[in-house]
Amino acid sequence: MSSNPPEPAHILGRPPPRLVALDLDGTLVDSVPDIAWCIDRIMPRFGIPPRGEALVRRWVGNGVERLVERALTGEPDAPADPGLLREACAAFLDLYSMHGHDRSRVYPGVHEGLAALRAHGAALACITNKPHAPAVALLAHLALRDSFELVLGGDSLARRKPHPLPLLHTCSALGVPVAQSVFAGDSINDVEAARAAGMRVVCVSYGYNHGRDISEAAPDAVIDSLDELASLCFGAPAAAEHPGR
Numbered sequence: 001m002s003s004n005p006p007e008p009a010h011i012l013g014r015p016p017p018r019l020v021a022l023d024l025d026g027t028l029v030d031s032v033p034d035i036a037w038c039i040d041r042i043m044p045r046f047g048i049p050p051r052g053e054a055l056v057r058r059w060v061g062n063g064v065e066r067l068v069e070r071a072l073t074g075e076p077d078a079p080a081d082p083g084l085l086r087e088a089c090a091a092f093l094d095l096y097s098m099h100g101h102d103r104s105r106v107y108p109g110v111h112e113g114l115a116a117l118r119a120h121g122a123a124l125a126c127i128t129n130k131p132h133a134p135a136v137a138l139l140a141h142l143a144l145r146d147s148f149e150l151v152l153g154g155d156s157l158a159r160r161k162p163h164p165l166p167l168l169h170t171c172s173a174l175g176v177p178v179a180q181s182v183f184a185g186d187s188i189n190d191v192e193a194a195r196a197a198g199m200r201v202v203c204v205s206y207g208y209n210h211g212r213d214i215s216e217a218a219p220d221a222v223i224d225s226l227d228e229l230a231s232l233c234f235g236a237p238a239a240a241e242h243p244g245r
Contacts, residue, residue, distance in 0.1 A: 020233065021167060026061070028139075030104060034102055046084065058211045064092065068080075068092050104138060111144075113230060125174065127167060139151065150173055150174060152170060181200070182202060185201070187214065188210075192217075202229060
């Protein structure tokens with residue numbers, strides 16, 4: 001169970017959101033099995049043993065370059081040789097482009113949660129640090145792409161989360177004030193980006209977050225399933241679309 005179980009809808013205050021933006025990896029989809037598989041197959045090319053899924057789960061969330069750098073060094077913050085890092089990133093992206101959705105799965109409650117948000121009239125956006133092309137491919141493969149008016153990847157703008165630019169750009173692009181928007185994610189990067197943008201933020205309890213309890217980052221609420229988000233934002237349920245449409 002989550003450390004901060006949600007209370008009634010007033011926990012997010014008013015007005016209810018016209019826009020709900022969501023993170024991808026660790027929030028909508030468990031993508032680590034594919035990411036770890038690709039990491040473990042490129043590391044031996046550089047004389048490094050496979051790192052294993054458990055470590056990769058702690059390393060994801062800051063974009064491809066930081067992930068690959070952590071895999072090369074075995075440390076969360078140690079620098080890698082720049083030339084080696086470029087070569088390893090290119091190798092990872094090449095392999096991931098072919099195997100980025102072989103093992104990834106949508107978390108329980110995601111299709112239902114997105115349908116419920118749309119039933120309340122909320123615009124939906126996906127904001128991820130994953131590069132845009134593999135993000136869109138993953139969403140499409142898992143029948144999630146059509147739920148979103150906008151998808152931003154880590155390479156879509158000059159800055160990525162935890163910088164607030166992707167969240168502010170999304171509000172501007174969809175014509176919704178920040179005060180009428182909510183961000184949902186799984187990590188401290190998501191909380192920091194939302195706080196810097198002035199946006200309310202909800203986190204899921206099951207995500208990655210570098211192995212830390214997300215409640216420590218003090219989001220506005222923590223939920224155990226994305227199908228709790230609509231009632232948190234809007235209160236009474238609306239007639240939902242069929243999940244997956």
